[in-house]
Amino acid sequence: MPGTARRGRRPGAPDTRADILEAARALFAEQGFRRTTIRAVAGAAGVDPALVHHYFGSKEDLFVAALALPVDPRQVIGAALAGGADGAGERLVRAFLSVWDDPAYRPHLLGLVRGVLEPEGHRLLSEGFLPAVVLPAVDALGVDQPERRMALVASQVAGLILLRYVLEAEPLASMEPDAVAAVIGPTIQGYLERPLP
Amino acid sequence: MPGTARRGRRPGAPDTRADILEAARALFAEQGFRRTTIRAVAGAAGVDPALVHHYFGSKEDLFVAALALPVDPRQVIGAALAGGADGAGERLVRAFLSVWDDPAYRPHLLGLVRGVLEPEGHRLLSEGFLPAVVLPAVDALGVDQPERRMALVASQVAGLILLRYVLEAEPLASMEPDAVAAVIGPTIQGYLERPLP
Missing domain, CATH: 1.10.357.10 (Tetracycline Repressor, domain 2)
Structure with a gap:
């Protein structure tokens, strides 16, 4: 059940990266870059903030990744x-x-x-x-x-x-x-x- | 019945101007300025081309009117x-x-x-x-x-x-x-x- 899975921390789930990017894009769009925190993105994706850093690096890196641009x-x-x-x-x-x-x-x-x-x-x-x-x-x-x-x-x-x-x-x-x-x-x-x- | 009324020529109908502008805007958007003719606009609005000229002047004037800009x-x-x-x-x-x-x-x-x-x-x-x-x-x-x-x-x-x-x-x-x-x-x-x- 995806609804249940979303609530727990799922460090190994194959779509964790995608969930983080989706949450990041939604929050950046809603609140802008400055007001969006890694912690809030992690919370929305149901993962630990450390995992967001581990996957994506800095908040700038996460923002660029969330845009899914073909080049950096x-x-x-x-x-x-x-x-x-x-x-x-x-x-x-x-x-x-x-x-x-x-x-x-x-x-x-x-x-x-x-x-x-x-x-x-x-x-x-x-x-x-x-x-x-x-x-x-x-x-x-x-x-x-x-x-x-x-x-x-x-x-x-x-x-x-x-x-x-x-x-x-x-x-x-x-x-x-x-x-x-x-x-x-x-x-x-x-x-x-x-x-x- | 609006469907029937649209087909006839209605020089005196109070919404004739609005019908012409609506038809003009749709045709200009679809075909661009150059390929849109006063005749085609008149046909789509169900009026005589002379009436379009009478109400709106040149094709440029009709275009500007169709955009409904607050200033010319x-x-x-x-x-x-x-x-x-x-x-x-x-x-x-x-x-x-x-x-x-x-x-x-x-x-x-x-x-x-x-x-x-x-x-x-x-x-x-x-x-x-x-x-x-x-x-x-x-x-x-x-x-x-x-x-x-x-x-x-x-x-x-x-x-x-x-x-x-x-x-x-x-x-x-x-x-x-x-x-x-x-x-x-x-x-x-x-x-x-x-x-x-």
């Missing part, structure tokens, strides 16, 4: 920003396109976007992905006002996703990646570096 | 771009914010955005609002590659709507309009003027 966005963003702020805008757009333009990833990513666009999913982006994944990468550049810069970068990238991939609006949908990087790269660069009000 | 976006965009390309980016962002930041308009606009985010509504933006409303305004600036510039402007504005108003992501959601115009204005300006690949 921290590695993609981290690699693009590793060379410092100079040229980071264009590198970031190229890294982003290399993932999104891959037909193997696209359906899965579109499913995630649809989830975020549902009211129940808003916080996965606004209070999850942005502060837990994007902000640390921007902050690592050592720029001022990292939250504001993160939000501006996110606004351009979100619009690009919406028009190029979700709505498939032309001519943006079929523009060559090089051309997209050449025109949107400087925007991202400006948001990362330009003096802000 | 052609006037807002036109006024912002009327001074020519110089400074148009910031004027466009300010005009946009003056509508979206108005609490009287917000709920209605959010409803429209939700409709566009549904798969059935995608074409209202990608094959409706962009080519029928935004493109003519960009084209009137006399710039090269107006379609590409329109799509780039739309990508930044769409992302701003998504983060500031739909997801209410901080710090963008509560940033002062002046600050938003100061940082996003130059992006729009670049998309309108910068040499493109």
